[in-house]
Amino acid sequence: MTEESHPQIPSDNRTDTPPADPHADREADKYDNPIPSREFIIDLLEKEQKPMRIKQIADSLDIDDDERFEALSRRLKAMVRDGQLLRNRRGAFGLIQKMDLIKGKVIGHPGGFGFVQPEDGGSDLFLGDREMHKVFHGDLVIASVIGVDRKGRREGMIVEIIEHANEQLLGRLHFEDGLAWVQPTNNKIAQDVFIPQDGLLNAEEGQIVLVEVIHQPTKRSSAIGKVIEVIGDYLAPGMEIDSAIHAYDIPNEWSEDTTKQLDAIPDEVTEADKEGRKDLRSLPLVTIDGEDSKDFDDAVFAKRRKKGWRLVVAIADVSHYVKPGTPLDKEAYERGNSVYFPQQVIPMLPEKLSNGLCSLNPKVDRLCMVCDMYIDDDGKLERTQFYDAVMNSKARLTYNQVHEMLTDEQSEHRQTFAEFVPNIEDLNDLYQVLKKAREERGALDFDTTETRIVFDENRKIEKIVPVTRNDAHKLIEECMLMANVATARYLKWHKIPMLYRVHEKPSEERLTNLRTFLGDFGLTLEGGDEPGAQDYAAVSEAVKGTPHEHLVETVLLRSMNQAVYQPENQGHFGLNYEYYTHFTSPIRRYPDLLIHRAIRFAWTKQAVTEFNYSEQDMKSFGEHCSSTERRADEATRDAVTFLKCEFLSHRLGEEYDAVVTAATNFGLFVELDPLYVEGLVHITELGEDYFHYDASRHCLKGERTGKVYRLGDRLRVQVAQVNLDDRKIDLRFLSSEEDGDSETTAETKPEGAETSADESGESKPKKRKRSYRKKRGGRGRGGKKKTGS
Structure with a gap:
């Protein structure tokens, strides 16, 4: 029985709570026969400065009847369970931080x-x-x-x-010498789970199964479980996604309560829903997305004014349908964001909303929240107005269509969408202004080449192709960035608790390592102890067109932190914004939905204390949403890595040119041309020498020969072994670029020498780098949207 469920004692047996407990009233409201609060017990142990047994604690708290003693016992056990206290071998309770x-x-x-x-x-x-x-x-x-x-x-x-975090596990079943065990598909779990013969559920060797853990692992024994479901055969199409969903505990089924709420929502926008909203149905708003997009978060319109521009960004009004505390809201919170696997999406919201009622589909009325901005000729935001509206998207355009319309006067798309060409050209003219402002602001803008997996009819990888981002992608990105900045400023002014999208400055240690690395190339990072994005951008500009451009930009990116959601504003380093948030994708990101609710609350002009969420609530939301974002990234990476390993398992012995993407103390990770698949050249493959890892210079250096391998170096390698279970590709080193056919040699370079590259430009490393633009337009694996900056 838990502390919270202890039996309530009749009031005539009540014993007064010690008056010194500042939380006595709260405890009295919760229990008929209250005991001192957790906080008061912690204060007692701090004052005593030693672990205390339960009898000593009870005496100190004036607890002398059996009922309250039992309640105290349950409370102490609950505090141990929650990690507030620890019970030592003598049975005394002590404070963890004191121990x-x-x-x-x-x-x-x-x-x-x-x-x-x-x-x-x-x-x-x-x-x-x-x-x-x-x-x-x-x-x-x-x-x-x-x-x-x-x-x-x-x-x-x-x-x-x-x-214990794993009551159930997904894994691959194995048999040997009468024993059965499951190897978890989550490679962060290295322990096997043993299965008794009566717990096999007719599962066969090599199948993927779901296991219930009956006994958790201990110091002396391994975990024991039983098979509760046979998921399928190991290499069955789509199994890598099922495995990732289970391994990373991604919710992928809708609750009964959610389904009931969804059924009560009309299939189309009702006339009642449109009341009180600004009518924008005559405004030529259009959506611009990828060819395979199904959910349309945003529509745009721009118009030249005598001085400056008007930019209208209309965003799907998810908050109208998903109210706080409802089953839909709870489900969206648990998911945190949509997860985009190759050819499959685990949406944050049910398809009825994500692809239907909330999606800004063409030629139908939709509810939206509008960020209506006025921007001067220098690309600076002058003023912003937010309002509810009803809109009707005039066209569903793709990035490639818009790009052709802007670059080819003879494009058939200019004929097909002739009525929208002036609007598109206005958007492009505004983009040029915003692009110039971005450059002057010093925001980081590394080009990126992402990849897309092309499957065959058996859902096996046929090829992996680069996806080029054109100016149409960047046009939309700049519009979304401006709307996000306008939103952050608006809510900051209203002092409403909110989630900022924060990208902190690099740490002192990372800056020291970065400057050591740059010094080898005669480069200097200005800015002292707190360099800004403009200082990073200056380094990037200094290496444009040089053989080591890719190498330097990669190290610049790796020196920076990961962006997170939090209520404390610390700016966005990469974009060089003082205030930044996420407003533009409420269909697929929960933080954006929270921001919409904050904007709607601002219109009520109530006291901030009346808002549904406090600063502490936002802190919890931020931690959770940052965690689900990382979970989605890890799960999709895991699935894609498995697919790539399976793809390469049929190419054992084949040779490829490759570029070094990372150096570690155990070898070099390299990317194979033209496959965009990464594998490991183990340190023992590099020759007869002792190689040492230099973290600040991102390289391995031979002790005897002085041979150096670093990011950007080009090698010739052979596929030696592929381990599908561990998602590992082992490569044999054949030669470095300048050593021809030698099988065990590498280029010898003094420290500071430029990384090897083809000066002619014919075999420069493929660029695969993160962009600190908002990745709203970028399409990741399988051409789906990914979470942005």
Whole structure:
């Protein structure tokens, strides 16, 4: 029985709560016979400065009757369960922080080791494979620091497991010598789960199965489970997606309550819904998206004025249909964002809304929230108006159509969409102004070549092709960026709790390593201790057209932090914006839905305290949504990596040119031309020498020969081995670009020498870099939308 469910005692047996407890009234409201609050118990232990047994705690709190003693016992056990206290071997309760213990989440590694990620944000605690044998990836634990390993990392030991994260696991079933076990598909879980003979459910060797964990792993025993569902054969089409969905715990089924709410929503916009809204149905708003898009978040219109521009960005009004606290809202929150796998989407909202009622489809009335902006001739935002509206998209255009319309006077699209050509040209003229303003602002703008997987009729990879971003993509991106900035400024002025999209400045350590690296090329990063995006942009500009352009820009990107959602505004470093948020994609991102609700609340002119969400609520929302975004990235990467491994498993022994994309202390990761598939050249493949990893210079250097391998170097490699279970591709090193047919040599370069490249430009490394534009227009794997900056 939990603390919260202890039996309520009749009021005539009530014992007064100690008056010193500041939370006594709250406890009295919750329980008929209240006991001191958790906070008060923690204060007591802090004052006593020692662990205390339950009898000592009860005496100190004046608890002398059996009922309240039992309630105290349950409360202390609940505090241990939640990681607030720890019970030592003598049975005494103590404060975790006083016992040099750390509460955190276990992060597994395919190599068998792992880390504890502290809840308080401190540095990770390393766990060796013996400690990882006790837990699974994702478990919540209490750990103690037992020393520092040879790499200088704090090393830990698990003291207690607070919460198991994996009650079910997906994996591949194996048999050997009468034993059966499941190897989890999530490569962060290195432990197998053993299956008794009566728990096999007629599953066969090699099949993918769903397992219920009956006994969690311990120090002395492995996990034991039973098969509760046979998912399918190992290499069945689409199995990689099913595996990723289960491995990363991505919600993919709608609850009964959600379905009921959805059924009550009309299939079309009603006349009642249109009342009180501004009528924009005569305005020539159009959507511009990819060829395979099905959900249309935004429509745009631009018009030249005597001085400056009017830009209208109309966004699907999801908040009209998805109200706080409803089943649809709870489902959207749990998902956090849509997940875009190759040829399959796990949407944040049901298809009736995402592809239907909320999607700004052409020639039908739709509800929208409008960001109506006035921009001066220098591309600066003058003023903004937000309002509810009803619109009717005049055309569904694609990026390629718009690009042709703008670059080819004879394009058939100029004839087909003749009535919209003036509007498109106005949008393009505004884009040129915004592009110039971006350059003057010093925002980072690295070109990016993403890839798209082309499948055959059996849903196996036929080829992987680059996807080129043209000016039509960039046109829409700049419009969305302007709307996001206008939104952040608007809500900042109204002082309403909100989620900013924050991209923090690089850390001091990363800046030191970056400057060391740049120094080898005679480059300098200005800006002192706090360089800005414009300083990064200056370095990028200085290497344009040089053989090491790709290398330097890659290292610049890797020195920066990952963008997150949070209520504390710290600006967006990459875009060089003081205020920035996400407003333009409420169909596929929960933070955007929260922003729409904040805007709608601002119109009511109520006190900020009346808003549905507090600053603390927004902090929780931000942490959750940042986490679901990372989850989506990891899941899609896992599925795509499996597909690429399976693709290359049929090419063992084939040779390819490749470019080094990363250097580590165990080898080089390289990308194969022209496959856009990455594999590992292990350090032992590089020749008879001791190679050492230099993190600041992103290279491996031979101790005896002085041979150096770094990012951007071109190699000749052979596919040696592919491990589908571990998603690993091992490559044999044949030669570096300048060494011809030598099988064990590499170019020798002094530190500071330029990375190898084909000076003629015929074999420059393929560019695959992140862009700090808002990736609203970019299409990732399978041509689907991805989360933006």
